[in-house]
Amino acid sequence: MTVQVASGVVSLWHRFRRNRAAVLGLAIMALIVLAAAFGPLLYPVDPFDMLGRPSTVPSQRFPLGTDVSGRDILAGLLHGARVSLLIGIAASLAATLVGLVVGALAGYFGGWLDAVLMRTTDFFLTIPSFVLAVLIVAIFQPSVLIITASIAVVSWPSVARLARAEFVSHQGRDYVDACRAMGMSNAEIMLRQILPNALPPVIVIASLMVATAILTESGLSFLGLGDPNIISWGYMIGVGRTVLRTAWWMSAIPGVTILITVLAINLVGEGLNEALNPRMRQR
Amino acid sequence: MSALLRVSDLTVEYDTLGGALRAVDGVSFTIAPGETVAIVGESGSGKSSIAHALLRLIPRASGRIAGGRIEFAGEDLAALPEHAMRRVRGARIGMIFQDPMMALNPVYTIGRQIAEPLLLHGSVPVRRAMDRVVELLTLVGVPAPEERIRQYPHNLSGGMRQRVMIAMALASGPRLLIADEPTTALDVTVQAQVLALVDELKARLGMAVLLITHDLAVVSEVAARVVVMYAGRKVEEGPVNEVFADPAHPYTRGLLAASDWSGDPRERLREIPGTVPALAELPEGCSFWPRCPDAEPRCRAARPAELASGARRASCVHAERIWRPS
Amino acid sequence: MTSRLSYVALRALQVIPAVLAIAVLNFILLHMAPGDAADVIAGLSGHASAEMTAELRRSFGLDQPLIVQFFVYIGRLLTLDLGISLIQSRPVVELIAERMGATLILMLTAIGVAVGIGLLLGILAALRHRSWTDTALSVLALVVYATPQFWLGLMLIVFFSITLDIFPSGGMRTIGAEFGPIHSVLDVARHLVLPAGTLGLFYVALYTRLMRTSMLDIMTLDYITTARAKGMSELRIAFTHAARNALLPIVTLLGVQVGHLLGGSILVETVFGWPGLGRLVLDALLQRDLVLLLGILFISSVVVVLTNLLVDVIYGLLDPRLARK
Numbered sequence A: 001m002t003v004q005v006a007s008g009v010v011s012l013w014h015r016f017r018r019n020r021a022a023v024l025g026l027a028i029m030a031l032i033v034l035a036a037a038f039g040p041l042l043y044p045v046d047p048f049d050m051l052g053r054p055s056t057v058p059s060q061r062f063p064l065g066t067d068v069s070g071r072d073i074l075a076g077l078l079h080g081a082r083v084s085l086l087i088g089i090a091a092s093l094a095a096t097l098v099g100l101v102v103g104a105l106a107g108y109f110g111g112w113l114d115a116v117l118m119r120t121t122d123f124f125l126t127i128p129s130f131v132l133a134v135l136i137v138a139i140f141q142p143s144v145l146i147i148t149a150s151i152a153v154v155s156w157p158s159v160a161r162l163a164r165a166e167f168v169s170h171q172g173r174d175y176v177d178a179c180r181a182m183g184m185s186n187a188e189i190m191l192r193q194i195l196p197n198a199l200p201p202v203i204v205i206a207s208l209m210v211a212t213a214i215l216t217e218s219g220l221s222f223l224g225l226g227d228p229n230i231i232s233w234g235y236m237i238g239v240g241r242t243v244l245r246t247a248w249w250m251s252a253i254p255g256v257t258i259l260i261t262v263l264a265i266n267l268v269g270e271g272l273n274e275a276l277n278p279r280m281r282q283r
Numbered sequence B: 001m002s003a004l005l006r007v008s009d010l011t012v013e014y015d016t017l018g019g020a021l022r023a024v025d026g027v028s029f030t031i032a033p034g035e036t037v038a039i040v041g042e043s044g045s046g047k048s049s050i051a052h053a054l055l056r057l058i059p060r061a062s063g064r065i066a067g068g069r070i071e072f073a074g075e076d077l078a079a080l081p082e083h084a085m086r087r088v089r090g091a092r093i094g095m096i097f098q099d100p101m102m103a104l105n106p107v108y109t110i111g112r113q114i115a116e117p118l119l120l121h122g123s124v125p126v127r128r129a130m131d132r133v134v135e136l137l138t139l140v141g142v143p144a145p146e147e148r149i150r151q152y153p154h155n156l157s158g159g160m161r162q163r164v165m166i167a168m169a170l171a172s173g174p175r176l177l178i179a180d181e182p183t184t185a186l187d188v189t190v191q192a193q194v195l196a197l198v199d200e201l202k203a204r205l206g207m208a209v210l211l212i213t214h215d216l217a218v219v220s221e222v223a224a225r226v227v228v229m230y231a232g233r234k235v236e237e238g239p240v241n242e243v244f245a246d247p248a249h250p251y252t253r254g255l256l257a258a259s260d261w262s263g264d265p266r267e268r269l270r271e272i273p274g275t276v277p278a279l280a281e282l283p284e285g286c287s288f289w290p291r292c293p294d295a296e297p298r299c300r301a302a303r304p305a306e307l308a309s310g311a312r313r314a315s316c317v318h319a320e321r322i323w324r325p326s
Numbered sequence C: 001m002t003s004r005l006s007y008v009a010l011r012a013l014q015v016i017p018a019v020l021a022i023a024v025l026n027f028i029l030l031h032m033a034p035g036d037a038a039d040v041i042a043g044l045s046g047h048a049s050a051e052m053t054a055e056l057r058r059s060f061g062l063d064q065p066l067i068v069q070f071f072v073y074i075g076r077l078l079t080l081d082l083g084i085s086l087i088q089s090r091p092v093v094e095l096i097a098e099r100m101g102a103t104l105i106l107m108l109t110a111i112g113v114a115v116g117i118g119l120l121l122g123i124l125a126a127l128r129h130r131s132w133t134d135t136a137l138s139v140l141a142l143v144v145y146a147t148p149q150f151w152l153g154l155m156l157i158v159f160f161s162i163t164l165d166i167f168p169s170g171g172m173r174t175i176g177a178e179f180g181p182i183h184s185v186l187d188v189a190r191h192l193v194l195p196a197g198t199l200g201l202f203y204v205a206l207y208t209r210l211m212r213t214s215m216l217d218i219m220t221l222d223y224i225t226t227a228r229a230k231g232m233s234e235l236r237i238a239f240t241h242a243a244r245n246a247l248l249p250i251v252t253l254l255g256v257q258v259g260h261l262l263g264g265s266i267l268v269e270t271v272f273g274w275p276g277l278g279r280l281v282l283d284a285l286l287q288r289d290l291v292l293l294l295g296i297l298f299i300s301s302v303v304v305v306l307t308n309l310l311v312d313v314i315y316g317l318l319d320p321r322l323a324r325k
């Protein structure tokens, strides 16, 4: 079993490696993760401390300059990376889990359960997701947990749709009927038989969702709906905005950071898509 | 004899992950004005590739005409610039396809689709176009043509759709009609009607027909000559009655036996043993030898030369005793 | 024709449960907040007194059983009574109606221009499949997907307003200027360029990609070969036979995009001080005006539902096969 998994990973990597852009994305991702994990340790500056004169240009002491309150921008970026990645990954995981459960139940059992679950899913797809996320955060007060939850709430429907399609397509196949004939329980069939087959496209959409979640989080904190105790990239852009005329780089720097992060995740997602779903590779 | 179409050494290749595949390998044949020639062969033998190559319709992204000449009324189509080729397509050579549902655009009316070639080639003034479309629909036996022109493909039955395709191909009065398995997707009862229509129109309009089919019964009814394809190569060619009465190539013999076109319907079809080899792994020598009941060691050694006897041609070493190299 | 009419009517009927569901969601959100709605609203509004909370409780009918509250609330929403904004002391519907126009101008301009450009670029990319142009467009699209819209807006302000000074950096009209009718339209248009560009760029990228993929799928189909066999040029095939069919799956997606467009518009309006719904959201957030926020969610969701209806009807017109189903 472990051997199988290991060889599966190896062949996955071989296919992934063929897409050079995806490998580049993975390398950038690795750098960002390292920066988030160890950056604050190697560069131990509190991003909220007002250490220097406000709005200074990059210097020896402040490699990326200071913001309007004299806070170190580099420290902000490093701490912000933690928030962005944490919220992005956690929200995507939560949404994927919910979406998988909803989609699997709907696709496997069909009938009225399917109808109810999919109506609900479609309904959530029509609600303007950013407006809903804003409202949820506004009702409950901003915190990392609430922000993550609000993004998950608006993200799960697309996973549910995809998972349902996968489960529907597998549910009528011979091997599933055979399992049933052997007396396997529904839960066993869903988890052990269908799920592994349905997972690849779900993994792809989940990885791409991390990128969307990071963008949503930055939008929320730009609107002032970030966790007030934690620095984040969107918040930094908002701070820099007030001095756009005199110090444009203050907003430019965190924005470019978001762009690169999201781009890298999307590249990895596309690479995963090609490696996991080879049928779709031609284009 | 001055041929209308003279195809010589036509070679078609497709690009695949494993390299270039020869779907058509040095095929030659001719069609005289007003003549019906049939191409037969199992699925995958390269029939459609020939048809598409004649009109240069092989998608550039997937393959190309890798060699040969396609002389049509004295011009080599294979060497024609694209804009000149467009004046041949749909004007001097018409084409109909296997599945009329797929070959008609679902979002345009029948009338518009038949009028298109007329307008493209300036065969009629714009305000006369719809009158001409109605005439064409009448010609191909579509009832109530004035109503049909406003309908969409999905409103029509399979047989009617194929009639529409024929009307479209005939719109500009072509001298050659290429029909690629025109009845395969149709109900059995409709197949005969459509074929009879093609045959009748051919006589009436004096055009030549290249009929691609795997139905040998049809060939014996409508075609004067037949070209037998196997794995991208022409294995036999000749007048239909002669070829069917006394096939020279074991593959033709197998096809005839399998189709059982004249025999007792209760007799079980005899299949040719084995399957068509993948183009990527064609055997050395004659590509048919692994399935051939008469295979000998020399069949594997070299590709058999084409032998001739009168109007007939065959590429099989067993024809050697009676036939001469062509 | 009659079957098409009944299709439209049937589709229109589906709006009713959708709007009901939105109303239910609003009710749930209102009650999900910690404490009861009156506490929350009074608390959020910042100046809560005991009388005020009690007054709120009565005005919301919060002294009634939940089920009664539910039906009262739903009934109100369905008659477009979205309550009174606590801070601005005006009916929420009125506040939204005031701002809706500006948002619609921004959204329609952005999506209209973006879809137009995107479809053209998509056809171009498909025609030049695997060429330098195709690759460049793909790379650009990837970068655009990764760009936070509000940040793009800021950077466009830096470049076009601050550095080049060719477009205004905010607002919808030049303040204090007296224009004739034509000039005032031009004035709005000038103010519209940057926000609409910011909002639209994402959709240019999106529709380029969607149209490219859809075109590539269509171009392999038999009826395209038929068109070629008629002697039609590639360009003409692309813009007639192929484009018309390639549009079908994309039109359906347009409906889904409206919600996304609204979200983007909130951020972009905030950046450019565009006096629409987005600014209203920001004001509501700053003033903790939950009633107003809920009203905005309700109305914008209804807008999405209605747009979806419109899109489906357009689809029915584009695809003759639909009448049969």
Ligand SMILES: Nc1ncnc2c1ncn2[C@@H]1O[C@H](COP(=O)(O)OP(=O)(O)O)[C@@H](O)[C@H]1O
Pocket (backbone or CB within 6 Å): B014, B015, B016, B021, B023, B041, B042, B043, B044, B045, B046, B047, B048, B049, B050, B062, B063, B279
């Ligand atoms: N676009 C293509 N790309 C790659 N291979 C192709 C393509 N079209 C046809 N082929 C291959 O060429 C061979 C001949 O196909 P075709 O001409 O369609 O044969 P037939 O019409 O006799 O069935 C087949 O092996 C087929 O797989």
Ligand SMILES: [Mg+2]
Pocket (backbone or CB within 6 Å): B044, B047, B048, B049, B181
């Ligand atoms: Mg064929």
